[in-house]
Amino acid sequence: MNEQQSLLTLIYNDNPTLLAESGLDIRGITIYRRNLLANAQRALSITFPTIFQLLDSDVSEDLVQQFLALCPPSQGDWGQWGEEFSHFIATSQIAYDYPYLPDCAMLDWHIHHALHGVDQLIDHASLQRLGDSEPEHIKVQLNKNVALITSKYPINDIFYAHHHSEDSQRKSAMLRAKETLTSSVNAEQVFMVFRPEFQPKVITLTESESIFVNALQQQKSLADALDAVSHLNDFSFENWLLTAIEQNLIYQFKAEQL
Amino acid sequence: MSVKNNNILIGVGLRHPHFTDVLTQPKQVDFVEVHSENFFGEGGAALSVLKQTRERYPISLHSTSMGLGSREEIPQDYLYRLKKLTQMIDPFLMSEHACFTWGQQQGQLIHSGDLLPIEHTHASLDRMCMQVDRVQSLLGRELIIENVSAYLHFAQSHLSEAAFLAALSQRTGAKILLDINNIAVNSLNFEGGDIAQSIANYIKVLPIDSVAQIHLAGSSLPATGEFVIDDHACPVSDQVWQGYEQAIQRFGAVPTLIEWDNDLPTWSILIAEADKARALANSILAKGERQ
Known part of the structure; x- marks a missing residue:
């Protein structure tokens, strides 16, 4: 595994063996983990404003952490991240308590897309x-x-x-x-x-x-x-x-x- | 669009809460800078504001996700969006960071969501030169590459970041975006904290004509024993202002930007920081001294 792969893996996953082998400073990795979580949380709270207003911050932070692990961003634009969030919520424990959340997330996602969608007027x-x-x-x-x-x-x-x-x-x-x-x-x-x-x-x-x-x-x-x-x-x-x-x-x- | 560089150009980072200000307040800065990825959408209000802003100000497009130092190739979709935005806005400056952002996880391309440090070796320099050449060729524009705040270092590095950037500039024609706060943050976290000395050591390695933009920002003070984080959440520190003096003495009237991304102040406070930069730069330039 090259140095970039090692660092990225350590940011996304807790892997003590790889950490020891890489020789990288855990203090630095901890900062990158915190930054990633904060950036992800900010991005999802913009794309899914209803969900983040409905949930307590500790619950939403937990959800973001799990979602990051399952569906890491792949486009370089946080605004495009989150297409699977509604499905993810539907399969998480929180949907048992609040069954309407997945559909709220789906609505947030479509509104977010419309907000940044192409400007079209009738021909x-x-x-x-x-x-x-x-x-x-x-x-x-x-x-x-x-x-x-x-x-x-x-x-x-x-x-x-x-x-x-x-x-x-x-x-x-x-x-x-x-x-x-x-x-x-x-x-x-x-x-x-x-x-x-x-x-x-x-x-x-x-x-x-x-x-x-x-x-x-x-x-x-x-x-x-x-x-x-x-x-x-x-x-x-x-x-x-x-x-x-x-x-x-x-x-x-x-x-x-x- | 070209901008005459007879006088120093001072700009501010434009963020969403200041959209109304930038369109309605009297023009008080020479340019504004936006994060490219925030305008990757196909349309909508934000893009409309950017187009209106473009009618009033030259725009600097500052990208944060391209990852020019990545071992992975930058995805076509990302570059397509960037090119489209570039053609629409015609920025007078276009910048990115000397970092990596792309990697693989379980066979899937993923993005780091942050500016991750690179090894400063000849091999990584070769790789980054190829990426920069590719992007410059695709966009038909010169890039400006920024030094980063790093929270860890690779033992394999045998070049300083400054030497790495100087060589990158020499080989690709790309210019350098000198972020003085990033040097200060790295100085505090890894070099004992003599910021003035760290800045002096850094800038003397960079050829005088290689620096095309300067960034100024502030960082919150951490708890004792913790790393300083480059959070762009407060005014520029005295030490960074002093570093700016050094930079202007060496590089001359380089376009300068006040970056403020978190805990945003009012537009007037942001403009006051820009005015401070202009006054300081002009006082140095008036003396006509170059190091």
């Missing part, structure tokens, strides 16, 4: 496809910052209870979250992350909206997406389109010969 010219092509030939390319998450927990309320800019809204969201968490029936819901301008938002979708957006995400034609919600009476494409343009959900309409 207005492409709206013309709606007039000059048949729905079966039209595909809707959603904005890259749109993501759907399914959860039986009130993850949007938990998120806003911690991050809404207005105190009254935070309190209301907290009340709703507590009410839902204590209710005996928790049906699955679909949440949508999107970015109207720079600040991502999350909302709960109705069943028809979620089926429709999911179909578009799967690159089904507009006709097929509309067919998927035809049995539900509450869906209006015209209303959805107006809201979608307002919320910056659509990037482009494309006409294709299928």
